Amino acid sequence: MLKGTIAKILEKPFTSYLLLIIMLTIMLAPIIFTAFTSFKPRAETFRWPPTYFPEEPTLQAYHEVLFRSPMVRHLFNSLVVSLGTTAIVVVGGLFSAYGLSQYAFKGSKIVLLIFIATRIVPPISLLVPFYIIMSFLHLLNTYLCLMIVNTFLWYPFAIWMLKSFFDQFPRTLIDSAIVDGCTRTGAFLRIVVPVSAIGIAAVAIITFLWTWNEFLFGMIFTNTREVQPITVGAHYFVGDELVQWDSIAATAMFTALPGLIFFSIAQRAIVRGLTAGAVKE
Amino acid sequence: MKISNSHYGVILSIPGLIIIIALVIFPLITLLITSVLRYTSIYPITFTGFKNYQYIFGDRLFWLGLEKTVVYSGGVTALTFCGGVILALLLSKITRASAFFRSLSMFSWAVPLVISGFIWRWIFNPNVGVFSDFLMKLKLISKPLPVFSDSTLSMIACVVADAWVRIPFMCVFTLAAIESIPRSLYDAAKVDGADCVDAFRYITLPHIKHMVLIGLLITSMISFRTIDVIFAMTGGGPGRDTYVLSLYIIDQLWLRVNYGTGSAASVIMFLLIASFAGYYVYLIFKEE
Structure with a gap:
C-alpha cells in the first residue's frame, strides 16, 4: 500500500x-x-x-584583486600555460589520432592499447619522477615545465576523444577527395579537419579548462609568483590568522570564469566530448 | 616516391608515440628505478633493494594515510553516486525546460577543485559561514558547528566539496544511459500495470547498471588521488584527520626530501589505483 x-x-x-x-x-x-x-x-x-x-x-574586493595583489600575474600565467598546453595537445594529437583511426597499420592496435593504458597511470605517482627529471633539466619554475606535465595529463585523453570523432568520419569522403587529386595530408587538412571542427574545438576547450583548473603539479613545480598558476596563487589571501574572504571570493570568480563561460556557450560539445572520452561510443 | 597507407599511418602516429614514451613510459621507468635507490639530498645515491618499501610499510603514517584515503574516496564516490543518479533520474523525467535545467545542473563541474575547496571552507566556517547560521535559523543546532576542528566533520566537509564538482559528471553519464533505453519498454510496462517504482527497478536499473558502474570506477579512481580540495580546506588537519596518501607522498618529497621512499610510496599508490583501473579497462573492452 x-x-x-x-x-x-x-x-x-x-x-x-x-x-x-x-x-x-x-x-x-x-x-x-x-x-x-x-x-x-x-x-x-x-x-x-x-x-x-x-x-x-x-x-572593493575586485579592486584589491586586480590592482593591489599579484593575481593578474597569476591569471596571465594560467593563460599562457593553458594556451601552450592546448596547442601542444591538439596539434600533437590531431595527426596521431587520425592515423590511428583511418590508417590502421600492423601494430596500431597495440599502440592504441598503450594510449589507453597510460590513462590509468595516476598523475600523483609520476610526481616524484617528474620532479627529479625537471630539476635535473633545470626546468623547475618555468612555463615549459608546466606545459609538459599538463600535456602528460591530458594528451592520452585527447587522443582518445579525437579518435572517437575521426572514427565517425565517413571514409568515402576522404577517398573521393584523394581520387580527385588531393594528397592524403591535403585531404586531412582541407576536408577532415574543417568538418570535424566542432569536435576538435571541444577537445581544445576541455584541454584548456582542465589545464586551467589543474593544481597539484602547479603547486609542486613552481614557487615564484612569476610562473605560479592562479589555482596556486589564490592561496595568497589565506593567512595563518586571517582569510580575506572577500578577496578569495573575487579570485574564485575570476578563476571559475573561463569554465563558467565555456560551459554556458559550448556545453553540449564539452559534455559529449567528455563522455566519449570516458567510454567509447 | 609513394608511401603505402599503412606506412602513412605509422608516420602519423609517431608524434603521439614520442609524447607517450617521453612523458609516461620514461618517467615510469625512472620511478621504478628510484624506488629501489637510497636517494636523499644528503648521502650519495646507492642501491638499497626493497628497504624503501620496508620503510613505507613500517610507517604508521602510511597506514593512517591509506585509511583516510579509503574513507575519503569512498565518501566522495558514494555521495557523487547518490547525487548524480538522483539528478539524472529527475532530469530524464521532466519535459518542460529540460535544456535549461540540464545546463544549470552542469555548472559546478566547471569550478576548479581548489576553488570549490575555498568556497566550501567559507560555507562551513563556524565564524563567518552560512552553513551553521542556516542550521541555527532552522533551530537544528544551538551554536555554530566547529567543522574544521572536528575529525569527522572536517572529513565530511572535504567529501562534500569534492563530490559537488563530480556530481554533474556522474549525472551526465547516467543520463546518457537512461536515454538509450527504448521508450517502448516503459509503455509496455505501463500496459501491464507497473507503476514508476516497478519500472525503475525492472527496466531502468538493469539498463543503466553498466554505465553507472564505469562512472563509479572513474570517480573512485580520481578521488583516490585528488588533493586539491583537502589542500584548500584543511591541509590534512585537524591533526592528521584528513591526511590522505597523496599528502603522504608530498611529505616524502618536501618534508623528508627523500626521493627513494617518495618513489616507493608512489609505486604503491600506482598499484592500488591500477587495481581499480584494470577492472575499468576490462569493462570497456568487454563492451566491444
Whole structure:
C-alpha cells in the first residue's frame, strides 16, 4: 500500500520539478554565495550572523584583486600555460589520432592499447619522477615545465576523444577527395579537419579548462609568483590568522570564469566530448 | 616516391608515440628505478633493494594515510553516486525546460577543485559561514558547528566539496544511459500495470547498471588521488584527520626530501589505483 502511494506521488510531474529545483538550489548556492561575497566590503564578511546578500555592495574586493595583489600575474600565467598546453595537445594529437583511426597499420592496435593504458597511470605517482627529471633539466619554475606535465595529463585523453570523432568520419569522403587529386595530408587538412571542427574545438576547450583548473603539479613545480598558476596563487589571501574572504571570493570568480563561460556557450560539445572520452561510443 | 597507407599511418602516429614514451613510459621507468635507490639530498645515491618499501610499510603514517584515503574516496564516490543518479533520474523525467535545467545542473563541474575547496571552507566556517547560521535559523543546532576542528566533520566537509564538482559528471553519464533505453519498454510496462517504482527497478536499473558502474570506477579512481580540495580546506588537519596518501607522498618529497621512499610510496599508490583501473579497462573492452 505504502509503495503504491509513493509511486503515485513520484509519478506526478510536479514532484520531479520540486525535487529538481531543491537539488539545483543546493548545487548552485555555493556559486551564488561566492558571487555575493565578492561584492561585500571586508568588514561585512567577518560579521556574525553572516549576511546572505551584500548589504552595501562594493567593488572593493575586485579592486584589491586586480590592482593591489599579484593575481593578474597569476591569471596571465594560467593563460599562457593553458594556451601552450592546448596547442601542444591538439596539434600533437590531431595527426596521431587520425592515423590511428583511418590508417590502421600492423601494430596500431597495440599502440592504441598503450594510449589507453597510460590513462590509468595516476598523475600523483609520476610526481616524484617528474620532479627529479625537471630539476635535473633545470626546468623547475618555468612555463615549459608546466606545459609538459599538463600535456602528460591530458594528451592520452585527447587522443582518445579525437579518435572517437575521426572514427565517425565517413571514409568515402576522404577517398573521393584523394581520387580527385588531393594528397592524403591535403585531404586531412582541407576536408577532415574543417568538418570535424566542432569536435576538435571541444577537445581544445576541455584541454584548456582542465589545464586551467589543474593544481597539484602547479603547486609542486613552481614557487615564484612569476610562473605560479592562479589555482596556486589564490592561496595568497589565506593567512595563518586571517582569510580575506572577500578577496578569495573575487579570485574564485575570476578563476571559475573561463569554465563558467565555456560551459554556458559550448556545453553540449564539452559534455559529449567528455563522455566519449570516458567510454567509447 | 609513394608511401603505402599503412606506412602513412605509422608516420602519423609517431608524434603521439614520442609524447607517450617521453612523458609516461620514461618517467615510469625512472620511478621504478628510484624506488629501489637510497636517494636523499644528503648521502650519495646507492642501491638499497626493497628497504624503501620496508620503510613505507613500517610507517604508521602510511597506514593512517591509506585509511583516510579509503574513507575519503569512498565518501566522495558514494555521495557523487547518490547525487548524480538522483539528478539524472529527475532530469530524464521532466519535459518542460529540460535544456535549461540540464545546463544549470552542469555548472559546478566547471569550478576548479581548489576553488570549490575555498568556497566550501567559507560555507562551513563556524565564524563567518552560512552553513551553521542556516542550521541555527532552522533551530537544528544551538551554536555554530566547529567543522574544521572536528575529525569527522572536517572529513565530511572535504567529501562534500569534492563530490559537488563530480556530481554533474556522474549525472551526465547516467543520463546518457537512461536515454538509450527504448521508450517502448516503459509503455509496455505501463500496459501491464507497473507503476514508476516497478519500472525503475525492472527496466531502468538493469539498463543503466553498466554505465553507472564505469562512472563509479572513474570517480573512485580520481578521488583516490585528488588533493586539491583537502589542500584548500584543511591541509590534512585537524591533526592528521584528513591526511590522505597523496599528502603522504608530498611529505616524502618536501618534508623528508627523500626521493627513494617518495618513489616507493608512489609505486604503491600506482598499484592500488591500477587495481581499480584494470577492472575499468576490462569493462570497456568487454563492451566491444
